Amino acid sequence: MKRIAIACYFTLLLAPFAQPELTVAGDQPSDFTRPHFQVSRPPINYKIQPDRAMHADLSTFTDEAWILPVSSSRLSPGQITPRALNxxxxxxFFLVGEDPQSLDWLRQRATELKEMGAAGLAIEVADTEALARIRAAAPSITILPVNGNDIAIRLQIEHYPVLITATSLEQ
Structure with missing residues (x-):
């Protein structure tokens, strides 16, 4: 009886390692699915220089109405506690909304934000007119409408306006 219990124990212990190899449909070039599911890949461009920074000019979009309204439920206007970041x-980059506090903050810090090369994310925008008001507060800075919930979670912030740099989070 003891031998049977020990044999059962070792069988159960080794069972996961004794599974047969799995076969995936579409794994072989001659498989019947190949003509139906051809994957078209974009051509590889070997002319891009990896050591050169690539920047997209996002200020050329003429119609951003498709993304509006933008609302970030995890963020609201208010004071933040400055803290160090690493x-x-x-x-x-900075987060602003269409509220008066954000517009005043943006007007006061526009020169500083431009000098440091900060990008703007409008995380609370109702329509194109509100986005135009935000951009008018800092006309020489690119400000794009984006949902800020993921940023709020990752940086553990609840309020805006806020400036985020490599070393600090401040208002």
Missing amino acids: MPGLRP
Whole structure:
């Protein structure tokens, strides 16, 4: 009886390692699915230089109405507690909304934000007129409408306006 219990124990212990190899449909070039599911890949461009920074000019979009309204339920206007960050290589960016506090903050800091090369994310925007008001507060800075919930979760923030740099989070 003891031998049977030990044999059962070792069988159960080794069972996961004794599974047969799985076969995936579409794994072989001669498989019947190949003519039906051809994957078209974009051509590889070997002319891109990896050491050169690539920047998209997002200010050329003429119609952003398709993305509006933008609402970030995890963020609201208010005061934040400044704190240090350790995120080497992070380019400065800021979060603003269409509220009066954000517009005043943006007007007061526009020159500083431009000098540091900060990008703007409008995380609370009702329509194109509101986006135009935000952009008018800092006309020389690119500000794009984006949902800020993921940023709020990752950086553990609840309020805006806020400036995020590689070394700090401040208002």
